[in-house]
Amino acid sequence: MSKNLVIVESPAKAKTIEGYLGKDYKVASSYGHVRDLQKGNNAIDIENGFQPTYEISKDKKDVIRDLKKLAKGAETIYLASDDDREGEAISWHLQEALKLDKSKTKRIVFHEITKNAISKAINNPRTLNVDLVNAQQARRVLDRLVGFELSPILWKKIKTGLSAGRVQSVAVRLVVDREREIDGHTAVSSFKITAEFSLEKGKVLNAELPSKFKTKEEAESFIKDCVGASYDIRNLEKKPGKKSPAPPFITSTLQQEASRKLGFSVARTMSVAQKLYEAGKISYMRTDSLNLSDEAITAAKNEISSSYGDNFVKTRKYKTKNASAQEAHEAIRPTNFSHRTAGNDDSEVRLYELIWKRAIASQMAEAEIEKTVASIGISTRKENLVATGEVVKFEGFLKVYTESTDDENGESESKGMLPPIEIGQALALGEMKAREGFSRHAARYTEASLVKKLEEMGIGRPSTYAPTISTIQKREYVVKEARDGHERKYAEIILENDQVTTHSMTEITGAEKNKLFPTNIAMIVNDFLVDYFPNVIDYSFTANVEKEFDEIAHGQKTWNTMIESFYGGFHKTVETTEQVERSEIGKVRELGDDPATGKPIIARMGKFGAMVQMGETSEDEEAEKPKYASLRKGQFLDNITLEDALELFKLPRDVGEYEDKVISIAIGRFGPYIKHDDKFISIGKDEDPMTLSLDRAIELIKAKQEADAPVAFYEELPVQKGVGRFGPFIKWNNMFINVNKRYDFDHLTEGDIVELIKEKIQKEIDKVIHNWEDEGIVVEKARWGRSVIKKGRVKIELTKTVVAADLSLDEVQAIIEKNAPAKKKKTTTKKATKTKKK
Structure with a gap:
């Protein structure tokens, strides 16, 4: 038994750290959180200061048992979970669940998994920070109260299975508000003037008018005035400038840039970064600090100097704007700047390269730019055309990295070098064009731009962005998808060889790629929450709650006092809202009457989503039943028209x-x-x-x-082929049988098919440990050495310690009776239950 026990969160991290510490240390994993709030309504004692009741998660009982054995024989236990509020809470829960002796328990933290960082942490332990634990506890308790009291209201008033959350509902509101802003946008046209001038040796000078014309008539008048005009360079101005690098990554900027440059979802970015961190390749990836340690800055300086030269070095220390950021943390960076590549797969390699480039660039010299602006005079007009060019005189950080932006207009700002020109030079016009353009609506959110918006508003923290955005998609409040554009006409007025022509052109506009769209149910839930729970979904309120969590983390506020100040008004609103009639909630829009039958047409939510209804519902069985039609993708209850609805009724x-x-x-x-x-x-x-x-x-x-069509028959039953989520398969007797790579799927023989089916049948037979047919009970082998009990729809997974083969029928029935899900009860908090009893 090792003298020292180090407990970390993940097994991958444990393996790396144990290699650094040596034989006197045993490093074990808690596999994340080991305790959580008790399930059901009794988890929070509202009457007694919101005291929470925690329980060890079912899937962590074996982990706790094993850790207790290791802790019992250790002289010193080091709790080494991540250095943030979540990590501090994990360490506290471990101390409580394992009943650790505080005199021999130490808390250690590190921001990178390197031998030096681990040794430094072991030599500088501290005690648990109760304020950080309380901040996390306050977040968990508040979110449970909101979720447990708000979600049942949504089930009763709108639709079963809905959920609400303090941060997720605000994120949904942002997407809904943006969609309505887009729907309310009216495109305004204007005309942009561009010109091409022919120079010697086939070179071309491109210029444009700095201002736009509001009407076609104004643009046409300008173009006609230029017939027969002469053009010359009136002024030529060179302006030196500099560009500075972006700071190193924090969690939110890494998520945004990985989305823009690599096409990663927020969840994928965090998953890949976690692997790089656990392998010791990057520093901790959940951070809102821009700080770099002196050691890291020196290492970056040495790498830049040796690779690019001393003139490319410029040391910078970035100051975090966020007042609540933990400056003890560092920005995301490589643990070793001399390693330009790292990772076990393509995703890890690409993300590591992005982190390396951004961190290195932050310590490099500015890029020196020379901008040239040429003013071109028109003999027949007072306006000047302008040609702009840019030349990089010294690359600086651009040698390594250029930051991407959310370019909402789709226009690039990069400009090339102007061809050789001089003041007074006469120019020959090749072509002048006035092209009609249209004002753009605000861009729909991508995952990256939604993270950016949440961060700007102070909503959520680094650890919450990925799960929040994943949750609102899983709950089907928001969908991420591409949508086709539509045709739009625009006008062009062209001047060429002193002839003016006007053309009507068409373009495809409005195409979207990987954008976030709200669903109809999101709009209804959002409107309900805005109407009845404005505080919960208010942007500034949600941001202020985050500030209160920060105050708790710094010991400036008591956590249960903060919860109490919120809960009183919130719970009162819940009780009031329970009295609201369901018919008063949700969108029911009267669109008009069907011209053919005169029947009224309405748009509303139905059991399976948004729909339109023709005719009225009647209790009279003899009466004609209404017709229904589902809304198509991209149609909303908010704005569907009578004409749209009539088109839908053409189907089926x-x-x-x-x-x-x-x-x-x-x-x-x-x-x-x-x-x-x-x-x-x-x-x-x-x-x-x-x-x-x-x-x-x-x-x-x-x-x-x-x-x-069947590809064969076995025991007189057809065999079909197909390709699904998990690869090629054959289907026989309602069984799906995976076809692995040792078979040629395109040319399966009769012998292959028989072999695959027999193997599958034998596997199903081998899985069964007990089969009590009369009782309808089957006990089977499951994954990871466990077994599972099945009876009807009840499915109970046993722990590894239970030997299923030794169980009797009585014992199995007792397990079913104990674990079978109870009938759903009305969900209320303790306080609400007591009020009703009174």
Whole structure:
């Protein structure tokens, strides 16, 4: 037994650290949090200062048992979870759950996994910081109170299964507000004047008018005035300038730049960064500090000097603007600047390279730029055209790295060098053009720009951005997708060879890629929360809550006092809102009447999402039932028109027959489809269900029939082939059988198919430990050495310590009775329950 026990969060980290510390140290992992708030309504004692009740997570009981054994034999226990509030809370929960002797328990922190950093941490231990623990505890308790009291209100008043959260609901509101801002935008046209001048040796000088014309008539007048005009260089001005590098990455800027440059989602960025950190390649990746240690700055300086020269070095110390940032932390950087590449796969290599370049560039000299501006006079007009060029005189940090931006206009600012010109030089006009352009609406959020907005508003912290953005997508409040653009006409007025011509042109505009779109349910939930819980979803309130967490972390405020100041008004609103009629909530818009039948048409939320309804619901069974149609992607209850709704009612439509069966086209929960012979065939994104022809429908039906056709028969049952999420498979007797690489999937023989089916049948037989058919109970082998009990829809996974083969029927029934889910009860807090009893 080792004299010293070090407990870290992840097994990957444990392996790396144990290699640095040697034989006197045993490094074990807690696999993250080991305790959490008790499930159900009794987790928080509201009447007694919001005291939480914690329990060891089911999947961590074995971990706690093993750690207790190791701790019992150790002279000193080092709690080495991450150096942030979450990490401090993990260490505190470990101390409580393991019942550690405080006299032999020490807390250590490090910001990188290197031998030097680990040794330094071991030699400089500290005690647990209770203020940091309380800040995390306050966040957890507040979020539980909000979630547990708000979500049931949403279930009752809007739709079962919805959820609300303090930060996630604000993130959804940002996306909803942006969508409505876009919907309310009216594009305003203007005309931009550009000109090309022909120079000697085939060179071209491009220029433009600095201001735009508001109307076509003004632009046309300008162009006509330039017929027969002469042009010359009136002024030539050179302006020296400098560009400075961006600071090293913090969590939010890494997420943004990885999205722009590498196309990574926020969640993927954090997952890959975690692996690099655990492997000892980068410093801690959850940080809001721009600080770099003196050791890191020196290492960067040496690398720059040896690779590029001393004139490329410029030492900088960045000051974090965020007052609550922990300056003891560092920005994200490589642990060894001499390693230009690191990582075990392509994602890790690319992200590491990005971090290396950004950190190195932050310690490099400014780039020196020379900007040249030429003013071009027009003999017939008072305005001057302007040509601009840029030349890099000294690369500086640009040698390594250029920061990307969220370019909302799609226009690049980079300009090349101007061709040789001089003041007084006459210019020959090649072409002048007035092109109609349109004002753009605000850009929809990407994951990266949403992170940026949340950070600017002071909402959330480095550790919350990725889970928040993942959650709102999993809950289907927000979808991330690409959408096609639409055609738009614009005008061009061209002057060439002293002739003016006007052209009507078309362009594709409004195409979106990897943007965040709100769903209809997001808009309804958002409006409900804004109306009834304005504090919870208010931007400034949510930011102020973060500041209060900071005050708790610095020992300036008591955590349960902060919760109490929020909860009283919040709970009162919950009780009031319970009295609101469901019919008063949600969008029910009267769109008008159907011209053909005179029946009213409304838009509303239905069981399966947003829809339009033609006709009224009646309790009279003899009455004609209403017709319903689901909204299509990109349509919102907010703005759907009567004309849009009438188009939707054109579906389902019969397009003809095939094999003596009617073919109909409709739209369902999962998009447009063809129905034929009681079979459903999905229609691709590039097909329009409103115009899909009979011939094309038959093509799709034949393709589906061919795909579903049996490739063989086994025991008189058909065998089909397919490719799914996990690769190629065959389907037989409702069993999906994976086809691994040792088989040629495109040329499976009858022998291959029989072998695959027999192996699958044997695997299913081998899985069964007990089978009590009369009781409908099966006990099977599961993953990771565990077993699982199945009865109907009940599925109970046993711990590794339970030997399933030794269980009797009575013992299994007792386990089912104890663990089977109880019937859903009304969710209330303790305080709410007591009020009702009174």
